[in-house]
Structure formats: C-alpha cells, structure tokens
Amino acid sequence: MKSAWKVIREQMKSLYLIRRLSLYELKSENTNNYLGMAWVVINPLIQILIYWLVFGEILGRSSKIPVDNAVEAPYIVWLISGIIVWFFVQPSIIQGSKSIYSRIRFIAKMNFPMSAIPSYVILEKFYQHLMITGIVIVILQFTEFKISIYMIQLPYFMFAALAFLFSVSLVTSTFSTIVRDVHQVLISLMRMLFYLTPFLWEPARLADAGLPDFFQKVLLMNPMYYLVQGYRSALLGASWYGIDHIGYTAYFWGFVLVTLLFGSFVHLKFRDHFVDYL
Amino acid sequence: MEKSVIVKNVSKKYKMYAKNSEKILDLISPKGYGKSFYALHDISFEANKGDVIGIIGVNGSGKSTLSNIIAGIIPPTSGSVEIKGEAALIAIQSGLKKELTGRENIELKCLMLGFDKKQIIELTPQIIDFADIGDFIDQPVKTYSSGMRSRLGFAISIHIDPDILVIDEALSVGDQTFADKCLDKMNEFKEKGKTIFFISHSISQMKKFCEKALWVQYGHVEQYGLMSEVMPEYEAFIKKYKKMTKKEKKAFQENVRKSRIVNA
Secondary structure, three states, X not given: OHHHHHHHHHHHHOHHHHHXXXXXXXXXXXXXXXXXXXXXXXXXXXXXXXXXXXXXXXXXXXXXXXXXXXXXXXXXXXXXXXXXXXXXXXXXXXXXXXXXHHHHHHOOOOOOOOOHHHHHHHHHHHHHHHHHHHHHHHHHOOOOOOOOXXXXXXXXXXXHHHHHHHHHHHHHHHHHHHOOHHHXXXXXXXXXXXXXXXXXXXXXXXXXXXXXXXXXXXXXXXXHHHHHHHHHHHHOOOOOHHHHOHHXXXXXXHHHXXXXXXXXXXXXXXXXXXXXXX | OOEEEEEEEEEEEEEEOOOHHHHHHHHHOOOOOOEEEEEEEEEEEEEEOOOEEEEEOOOOOOHHHHHHHHOOOOOOOEEEEEEOOOEEEEEOOOOOOOOOEHHHHHHHHHHHOOOOHHXXXXXXXXXXXXXXXXXXXXXEHHHOOHHHHHHHHHHHHHOOOOOEEEEEOHHHXXXXXXXXXXXXXXXXXXXXXXXXXXXXXXXHHHHHHOOEEEEEEOOEEEEEEEHHHHHHXXXXXXXXXXXXXXXXXXXXXXXXXXXXXXXX
C-alpha cells in the first residue's frame, strides 16, 4: 500500500517530465520516415483492411454482429471500434516491458524518478491512440452509428486502459530488467491474447462453437476483454457497459489494484539495483 | 576544512556467472549462488571542499566503478557514501539521441538530470554557446562528427553546475582549443571551491591539475595523499611492473585476480 502511494506521488511530481519525454519519444520514433507521423495511422489501417478482408469477406461474416443490449453492427464497424484497443495495448505492453532496461543507460542519475519511464512510454502510445480513435469516430459518422450520449463513457475506458497498462508495465518492466526472458515470454503471451480476446470474433461465437461455459469465464478474466467491449459500447452507443456489467467493472479494477500494489512493491524493491542487472 | 565526500568501507561486488542457469539459481536461492568479483574492496577516504583529486591506477583497478559510485550512478554493495550536495559525472559516452537535434538533446538530457522548465530555458543558450558547433545545433545528432558530438555532450554535463564533479577521461575529447576551454572551466570550478575527482591516464595532465592523488590498486586504496608524494611511488610501481618478466607478470596478475574473487 505504502509503495503504491509512493509510486503514484512520484507520477504526480514528474508530470511535466513525463509529458516532455513522451513528446520526444514520439518525435524520435517518427522523424526517420518521410511520411513521419502518418505511419501512426497507415499501419493500423493496413492491418484493419487485412482483417476485414480475411475475417469479414473471405470467411463470410456478412451478418450483423451483436454488440451489447441487442444492438447489432456490421462486421467492419464492429471490428474498427474494438481493434483500436489492441493497437494501443499491444505496443504499450511490449514497449513498457522493455522501457527500463533499454533506457537505463541513458539516465545519468540514480535519483531519477524511475517509475516515470514506463509512464512516458505509455503516454507516447496514448497520443497515437487518441489520433486513431479520432479517425474511427469520424468514420463512424458515415455509418448509422453517430455520436451519442454513450460516448461520454469513452474517457472513462481510456483512463481504465491507462491504469491497466501502467500497473502491468510496473511489473513487467521490473522483471524484464532482471530476467530478459520475461520480455520474450510476454511477446508470445500477447500474440496468444490477441486471438483469445474478442478483437476479431464476437463472444457469441463461443457458444455457437460448442465450447463449454467455463471457457468463456476464463476468457473474461483477461482485462483486455473488458476494455474492448467497453470501447465498443461507447463508440457504437450500445450500452452503459461499466454500469450494466458492474460486477465485471469491479473485477477489472480489482485486477488493476492488485497489479499496481504488486508492481509498485517489486519496482521499489529492485530499482536501486536495476543498473546491476545490465 | 569542510568535508564534502565521505566514503566509508565501500565495496562493490559483481557476480560472475559461468552459465545462465547460475544466474537463475542465484536469483532464487536465498543465500545467492556463484562466485563474486570484488571491483572495489573496503574503500575508505574523505575529501574536503575545494579538493582536486586525481584518481590513478592501472586498467581494471576499479577507477571507473569508484567514480560511478561517487556520482551516484551505481549503488555500492556495502558501505556508505556521504555526499554534501549534488554530484555529477562527466564521461565521454555522451548518451545523446541520434534522431533528435542538438537543441532537443539538450532539453532531453537536462530533463533526465532533473532540471525544471525554467532552469532548462536558462541553461540552453549557455550550453549552445559553450559547445560552439554553429548551425549544427538544429541538425539531428546523427549528422555530427564525433568531435561535435563529444563537445555537445561535454557542454551539457559541465553546465549542470554540481557541487562535486567526477570527470572520467573526458578531457581527451575535442581539439586543443576545446580542451583548453574545458580546462579553463575546470579551474573556474576549482576556484568556486567545488570538489573535483579527475580520472585520466595522462600523468602530466594529472600533475598539472590535481593537488591530491588517490591511488586505487586492484580494488583497494593503495595510497591517498598529496600528488607530489603519491605520484612518484605510483610511477615507481609502474616501472617495477614493466621490468618484470612475462612469467612474473602473469603470476602477479593471477595472484591479484584470485584475491578479488570470493564465493557468493
């Protein structure tokens, strides 16, 4: 508890630092390309097109997909409103995990607020996420899913995603620094979770496929599940997801809290010795 | 005299792993596993305000480890380091980001060193002026020559204005005019009463610049005192070592190495 408090206070104190460093991160990542920042949009676009082609057209998903509350959407709309979560979470987790060991050489002082490193890496991805989300919202205006009152849930789910990513990165960045293999494990795990989270297929399919009930329960334990369904409900105006599924909301925040407590504890325990593990 | 740095019984151990599996064993077993190497063993000394101390010793004797510990970049395994004020390390590897311009690197580096917005705005023109690389300051660092790179790196670290300076082989950068400029800056620091630790393999530079010498020999303090007293003995040791036959040298090295390795 005490360590979580310390880490959060450190975040507050380093807010300016985190903001500036994340902007530089964004800049140094994209200055080498001629198209610069445009890649932030082009890359996900290409992926969406491919998924749409394969899963929407070739595998024939012309029927509508249930979102929540009996609201249904065409596959492509359903796909883009959810997959943006993946485009945010995946790079954040991967980069967050290697954030400390790949940058510690660059930090010339031991009293640098080390817990700010994962945060600024995540914040950099968040800028890109905002851009993509903005584009998706614009696209949705050309469909029947125009901006609705449900949209005010979106900031909440963005905050939830940030809280989730930060807590997870505290844990993963610490362990990847100590044992580099953790990072490799994480990459495989994320690849797996992409297919085990309803990004490409809707949860209703599980029952259709005849999979046992508990299988879906297990999948629900993945916090990304909560985020992607929440984003869809907000963007497509389907339901008040966080309230309608209040038990799930409680589980999600419980997960974040426990991860944050554990992450802060291990982070503070090992951070003075991060340099020794290089 | 006011003390500015008090180093007490500082040791730094590094684990030596023969295999990766040993690393895992070491992590999980409570007592630790494998052999350790003493980079520094039971180092104690004190420095006063305004001291200019040259750290001398042959390669691999722990000079850089010691300077990193004084500057607070790596923690000691045991013992305590008491520093009155801020310490900063000036080293050759500048840690600049290649894709960003010089100006952006200045802000980035200052942020990393814990400066706030106002201080950075104030410092930037001074740093640019000192680095003296002209229009290149707004070009990406990857286009810099190695000289320009080290000039910028040095300019940044010297403007941090710490109370204790640790200079690790950093004066060998740049041309003569830049080296002179740096020496001027050092003398300025000296007059301001800052404590300076100076590491260099150039004995003449040492003699000219430092008053005291700390001779680090294979992880422990061999001698600590006035430069005029320690330096002749160090030079005598070097001479003696050079005179040894190859076999003697090898036996000597082996002996020293063994004494620095312990279990767990």
